[in-house]
Amino acid sequence: IYLQVLSTKKRIISSMLETAKKHFEIGLEYFEKSNFIEAEKNFRKSLEYCPGRLSLLVNLSATLIKLHKFDEAQVVINEILIDHPNDAITHLIQYQTSHSVIKISLPTLAANSVAA
8 A cells, every 4th residue: 555655646746747847838938928927827837836946936036027026026036045045146147137126135135044
């Protein structure tokens, strides 16, 4: 019975990851076509299956900026900086997030880094 449960869990996880990947790829396609509303929907759907995934958060934040949803983008960027401090700056620079539009909460980041 243990092996059956384990096998079932593996199939469920694999299915969830495939669904997340599908929505991520669709989101990328919409982003490239400048259909940012649909890109946002798909990145958020993918995050339901892979919460906190860095690539999803970065793409969602870039999409929110394109949609002029700056407050929401700031929340996502702060989540990236707090949860992925070693990778976040590289990804943010890669996506050329506008720091003049988004005010990143560095004191919050510093406080969380000390606590960790």
